[in-house]
Amino acid sequence: MSRIIAIDYGTKRTGIAVTDELQMIASGLTTVATKDLMxxxxxxxxxxxxxxxxxxxxxxxxxxxxxxxxxxxRFRESVEKAHPNLEIIRQDERFTSKMAFQTMIDSGLGKKKRQNKALVDEISATIILQDYLYNK
Structure with missing residues (x-):
């Protein structure tokens, strides 16, 4: 099978998550500067x-x-041109940043690590992907 990738797009940073090849588990992958995303x-x-x-x-x-x-x-149009065979699905991402922050608290991360916005973006992308997998 193939993987599914999820993107929490931001003007500065973009969080990215990906599934395993069986498309069962969503995992945070990384956060990249949006200018380097393509x-x-x-x-x-x-x-x-x-x-x-x-x-x-x-x-x-x-x-x-x-x-x-x-x-x-605009980003979606660029992806569609560069990767025409890629299926693109939109997923509501309301509250994902708040959920990501709460996940960080629940997992015991210290205050300093919770201020890492890149980590919040990566966790948000993971939540977006988990929501998609749960509802598909």
């Missing part, structure tokens, strides 16, 4: 069999798209 994905896709990309869909409480949505749509 380069990272190109290299990752060259080395791994990935069939699906889950792209976080940030919304306000009202259901309206957040400000970063226009950037995400």
């Amino acid at each position: 380069k990272f994905l190109k290299e990752f896709f060259k080395n791994e069999n990935v069939s699906t990309l889950i792209l976080g869909e940030p919304k306000r409480m009202s259901g309206e798209p957040s400000e970063v949505e226009k950037d995400i749509l």
